[in-house]
Amino acid sequence: MGLLERCQELFNTPNLYEVLGINKDATETEIRRSYYKVSLKVHPDRAPEDPLATQKFQVLGKLYAVLSDKEQRAVYDEQGVVDEESDVLSQDRCWEDYWRLLFPKITVQDILEFEKKYKGSDEERQDVIKLYVQHQGNMDAITASVLCCSQEDEPRLCSMIQAAIESGDVEAFPAFTRESDKKKKARRKRADRERQEAEEMQKEMGLGDQDDSLVAMLQQRQKSREQNFNGFLSDLEAKYAKKSGKSQKAKRGKK
Numbered sequence: 042m043g044l045l046e047r048c049q050e051l052f053n054t055p056n057l058y059e060v061l062g063i064n065k066d067a068t069e070t071e072i073r074r075s076y077y078k079v080s081l082k083v084h085p086d087r088a089p090e091d092p093l094a095t096q097k098f099q100v101l102g103k104l105y106a107v108l109s110d111k112e113q114r115a116v117y118d119e120q121g122v123v124d125e126e127s128d129v130l131s132q133d134r135c136w137e138d139y140w141r142l143l144f145p146k147i148t149v150q151d152i153l154e155f156e157k158k159y160k161g162s163d164e165e166r167q168d169v170i171k172l173y174v175q176h177q178g179n180m181d182a183i184t185a186s187v188l189c190c191s192q193e194d195e196p197r198l199c200s201m202i203q204a205a206i207e208s209g210d211v212e213a214f215p216a217f218t219r220e221s222d223k224k225k226k227a228r229r230k231r232a233d234r235e236r237q238e239a240e241e242m243q244k245e246m247g248l249g250d251q252d253d254s255l256v257a258m259l260q261q262r263q264k265s266r267e268q269n270f271n272g273f274l275s276d277l278e279a280k281y282a283k284k285s286g287k288s289q290k291a292k293r294g295k296k
Contacts, residue, residue, distance in 0.1 A: 044107070044123045044130065047100045051093060053182070057104050057117065062171055062186075065118060069109065076105040078188060090235060103130055156189040165189075166201050170211060173202050178214030181228055192232035 045055040052060045058067065061075035082088065083097040091097075107113045107123055107130070117123055123130070159165050169187055176182035180199075184190055187198060205211045206218075 043125050044100065044103050047096075048104065051097050051100055057108055057123075059175060060101070060104060061108075062168070062175060072105070072108050076101065076108075080105075082186070082188065106130065159189055160194070161197075169198050169201050170205050173205070173214075173217070174211055176216075178202075178217030178220075180217060180220060181224070184228065192229060192236070195228075 042050070045057075048057065048060050049055040054060060058065050061067075061072065061079055063071055063075045067075070080098060080101045083091065083094050083101065085094045085098060088094040107117060113124065113127060165188075169183070172183045172186050176186070180195070183198065184192075184195055187194070190198070202211070202217060206213045
């Protein structure tokens with residue numbers, strides 16, 4: 042199965058730009074930044090409850106490799122196809138190592154501070170509205186895609202969207218304005234189930250009811266893997282960390 046088909050299967054769209062939530066005229070910086078945000082959500086260590094996380098992460102790596110290569114991007118923009126035989130995609134590459142080359146190290150505190158600043162910010166609002174338009178008001182897809190989102194955030198996100206509709210900034214999609222109570226309840230039920238699974242994970246790890254359970258969970262996960270893999274804490278992107286120094290650039294295969 043080709044890259045575009047995999048994007049359709051895992052992200053519900055074959056459009057590489059839509060997967061990243063950006064437009065076709067996005068700059069290299071915007072592409073890279075969006076790749077960071079989406080890959081953060083599906084990193085296998087960040088989303089252990091998602092059985093498809095690893096596959097999504099690998100597909101995102103290939104997607105970014107295509108859009109960050111000027112020749113490959115030009116072919117895709119002009120013809121809407123991806124050269125599956127190109128060195129960019131055909132070479133045997135470890136996409137996690139590739140990701141680490143791009144991302145500087147950060148700490149748990151960096152992540153938590155980012156979430157605190159991001160929620161309620163203008164950037165969050167812009168991201169939510171983009172997702173609303175991209176998914177045509179489908180709140181299942183929107184809540185699954187918004188960064189740092191939990192069930193408790195849904196009323197706040199809906200308020201942002203409703204305000205944008207009332208101001209005329211976006212169209213009033215029926216999927217949002219006429220969403221059934223049954224669908225809303227199903228979404229809450231899924232969220233409750235995921236929360237219970239997370240609590241069970243905390244108990245299994247011996248974390249109990251610590252106030253800093255998220256920090257403790259991440260630190261515990263890092264400690265258990267530090268001999269072979271420095272945990273996802275060492276590999277997240279500059280946007281969520283202090284931007285100090287230049288990040289390394291991954292080598293591209295020859296055409």
